[in-house]
Amino acid sequence: MRPQRDYSDTPGMLRLSKLMSELGLCSRREADEWIENGWVLVDGVRIDTLGTKVRPDQRIELDPAAQAMQQKQVTILIHKTVGYVSGQAEDGYQPAVTLVTPENRWEGDASGIAFSIAHLRTLAPAGRLDIDSTGLLVLTQDGRVAKQLVGGHSGVDKEYLVRVTYGGISTDVEQHFPAASLALLCHGLELDDVPLKPASVTWQNGEQLRFVLREGKKRQIRRMCELVGLHVVGLKRVRIGQVSLGALPAGQWRYLAADEAF
Template identity: 80%
Template sequence: MSELGLCSRREADEWIEKGWVIVDGVRIDTLGTKVLPEQQIEIDPAARAEQAKQVTILLHKPVGFVSGQAEDGYLPAITLITPENHWEGDRSGIRFSGMQLRALAPAGRLDIDSTGLLVLTQDGRVARQLIGENSDIDKEYLVRVTYGDQATDIDQSFPPESLATLRHGLSLDDVPLKPAMVSWQNGEQLRFVLREGKKRQIRRMCELVGLNVVGLKRVRMGRVQLGALPQGQWRYLDTEESF
């Protein structure tokens, strides 16, 4: 069921236990039941109704918050999901409920020193799409850098071959990185578009070619833009939006 994109594995377990899964007309309520490729899986409407209540939240994470569990005294980003921080520009029409915080988890990391778009979701399908093993969703970042003693006009002195290496040719933890799109936005800021997300990847990539990152902001995940969402505030993913 998870591989077919019907739900997350956790949801699949819950649906089976509730008798919401039907295989060739027979309700299945035993976990681990084997299903052959040619068999037909149907989902009870009650499961679809429950799934429709799940929310995905877009947060403009500030520096100083961790994406997941609290660590080293730093608060997790989910603590910012409050009625007070709900962006007044949200046009989704969804009303906030404390139940929406249940099983709400980040779909991808954004390190403590970085800002920008962080997705938190209850929907396993969204998490799989963004961070699943076969995800091909690209993420866009704006990265402010220094180069030696230079803080401006770095694009004029940074070697073109090093820029080419950033795009393709680096390895982290002895694993070659996938090709990336890297270009200068202005004299001190690079634009990165990645299709993977290793821990502190951009900072480590820049370090390998002599650049020091002084600011990093994620501005897009797939087709969803950070846009005008203010720092520290959040909004719901609209039903008309998709990554």
């Protein structure tokens, strides 16, 4: 084995696990595990010490064992219903992962993946969906997918259909809602003293708005609507990037197929 060179005191160095995550190779947790297993090579040198620092321009390669493990990781799409939380159980409410059972699998799943209990291990939500919201929720074992969908650097857009009322009016809301307020929803609002990124907000019909966002602050759409006098009575996420909810029935799930990508 070639000796590991110590770059720890060199300016501009990064922890190897952090760099691997930033490059989209895997999650920080996965990187630490693979480093401990000796599955990461830097400029051809096998690294097995946690906390190792490297230069950003060094070549990082994965051992075939890490690549094989990555290929076994699955991503699951759920049509979440009201009353389920995205992550850990809270306040007596069940997490959405409890919907992932063989009985709840959509018969239209064309992925060809055979269900395994191992697919439930380390399965985590890649983004939130409020307990009182429905629609597309992504659970994944793959740190690359989580990195792509979650965090301030994610450029993946998300589409929502939102039923609203305005000033007690529940029909033909579009006719009564000021155009200037719709423009504010698109750009100009702040949450927690931070300006929101531009959004696409259009009327789907007289009582329903279509939101397309490139960020995901907690309860963002509901809070945006409150700022302009709208009350949300129904919120459904129908698309994340290039993956749509489609015909997936409420309360059921399917695997992300090999030919699909966000």
